[in-house]
Amino acid sequence: MLGQLKRLFSTTASRLALPQGVPVAGHLRLPRSLVAVSGPDSSKFLNGLLTIRPPDAPEGVSTGKYGAMLNSKGRVVFDSFIYPAHGSPLLAESLPGVDVANCYLLEVDTELADRALRVFNFYKLQSKITVSLAANLGVWFAWNDEADLDLGSVGETINNCRLSTLDERAPGLGARAIATVDPFENVGSSVQLDVYRLRRYLFGVPEGSAEIVPDKALPLEYCMDYMGGVEFDKGCYVGQELTIRTHHHGVVRKRVAPLVFTEPGEAIPEDLYIPHEMQVGPGDEIFDAKPLPNADALGTTPYTMPSPASQSASDSISPFKGSSPFPLRAGARPAGKVICTLGNVGLGTIRIDKLGHDFKIGDISVTGLTPYWWPESATE
Template identity: 35%
Template sequence: MLRPRISIGGRCLMQSRLLSTTTPKAYQFKNPASPPDTGYVRLTNRGLISITGADSATFLQGLITQNMLVANDPKKPTRRTGAYAAFLNSKGRVSQDAFIYPVPSAENNEWLVEVDKDQVPVLLKHMKKHKLRAKLKLRALEDDERTIWSSWNDHSQQRWAAYNLESESASTSFSQIIGCIDTRAPGFGARIITPGSDGLRTHFPDESQLTGDEVGLDSYTVRRILNGVPEGQSEIISESALPMECNMDMARAIDFRKGCYVGQELTIRTHHTGVVHKRILPVQLYTENLDSTAAPVYDPSAELSLPPAGSRIMFTGPRRRGQPPGKFLNGVGNIGLALCRLEMMTDIRLGGREETDGETNQETLYTPGKEFKVSWTTETEQQAEVKMQAFVPSWVREHIQSGGVRKSAPIGQPPAISTTERAQKMLEQLEEERTQRN
């Protein structure tokens, strides 16, 4: 009987196992099940901060990468939809990844900020440092005040509402329930914030409003990794990672046309003049031979030890001098996320690359069949090693090859291909790939 496997963006090949089973029997691996096509999860690892007051919108405008103002609409000075965003430090490094939600009220001056739960006191301290004389109040919400959910339906075309962030349909906003489309990957789903600690079915009893069943947080983590979506400061390393390296430009978390905010200078300079050499990508972990696949394949029965977070990825074979190909961030079973140097670990070739006559650059460029590994010492002082292969999701590849936002049409001129047309094209590709897998 075949073991269940799941992949994204390509065929899933079943000819042989990816992993070795030499792990001692005394250690029992308990990997989560493959995530369902439809479902929802209670995000107990995330916390909320409330910002209320007349200056709340302008206060956030000066701190986050997202634009709090609706362009070309004087009647709606602040955005009415939630959005993915980031708080940066003065050097342009990500301090926290966050979701920003407007709370519907007559004054429209209340916002909720969602971050990693252990980052709530850190972000509160950061906000208070920049509060100065702004007319607002900051407060961390208790766990039973509101609940954070992630909901998805892989068969629903509503996923492309993510490309219209200022649309009324792009944000759930009625009664005390708020939320937004999760734009970090195509079709990734929606974020929902409900009052109290009741289950999501209490608020959405109709199957047409909410499909699927509740799953565990670990299955949601598997889904994130398969889609190449990092979350939290265990994967987006605080004060170290650049927002574009964390794919925040593709996730619509950065408005490159907005005014000044903390960390803007380096972000804009990289956007206009620099090349993003590193990005967070999904990786396949294995110890023997890797089947040829177009996307990472998750095997819940895999018995594989994971490298420590932050481990350096190295080339297999003779050790080479120079910068390492990447850094391992997090994993589940036989899949993970890694910060990868694109030209070393993938077939992506970047423009503006400095050419030299030395052999080092040619040796470190990626070629088909080249393997990478992570070696480390376990708690029992034994040497462990695992191989890994990086994958570039189709939407990431398209963004890089098209030059990203930098090559978009000038203001006032229509783009060569509309966002809706591009989204529909990607939708057709994903549906064709799903048909091939089935």
């Protein structure tokens, strides 16, 4: 397991120590809810909706799997971890009266739990399944950058099925478990949610509805293929057509990557993180720091409609009668957009061919980092 954040990134900046506020080991409960899908058709039903095959429960420890559900246009509805919980006594106790012999637990953002229930019931049709909310169970996360986590001692076990998994979206990120009480209480110290967010941002891993905006985010732009959340050799599922076509024939021009913001003239701190907030926020557009000739600081060219007297007959009148409303030269396109921030770090979508360039948002300098776990082909 990679235990040092100083090897997380490939960039021109000098390299990193462990960021302020991120302990070597820690644990917390996540704001995630659990939806139970049970019944004889549960595996077949989920296979037709998710970007991955529902995991089975083989002998071993790590059984959970990362994936997502898309809408018919190939946009993400929610990201999820899927756990096979067939016959789990923990689940039977939490959901009395529900047949848990063939059951999966899907971990989703709490803000999207009700929508997940509605979507599953909408697609249910004649499938022999039951969909319910496992309200008594929680999702816990832990990491230890100095030692491997022992998942063998975590979670309830029956038929070699543990309700826990390594979080393999990025190597060394941590582990997750489902329980009624904290199963990681002996792993480091209890931390606040912002510490978990900071750790994810530095790894370049988005999560939840605030970062993976429902019905807008494309799975490949959000690196779900890099994180093992999309299988390209499985059968049909909702939203598959656009995803497969982009993978095989299209080009993914933008991807989510870590961002570091600095004040004018300020160097990137060695440990990257500074707690104070910057004057940037979600939705802010990122521009190349090197403007076009005669362009403003953001690389755009101001345009003022010339008066009719200053125009020649050949360039002042369009075929449709009247002056053209378009600039004489196009300004620079944004290189990306901010998704989320915490202090002076965050996540944003960045054009891959622009990674390594200098960016700006107004007077704020922006540095895009390439996570170490991206495949080498990502930036070619």
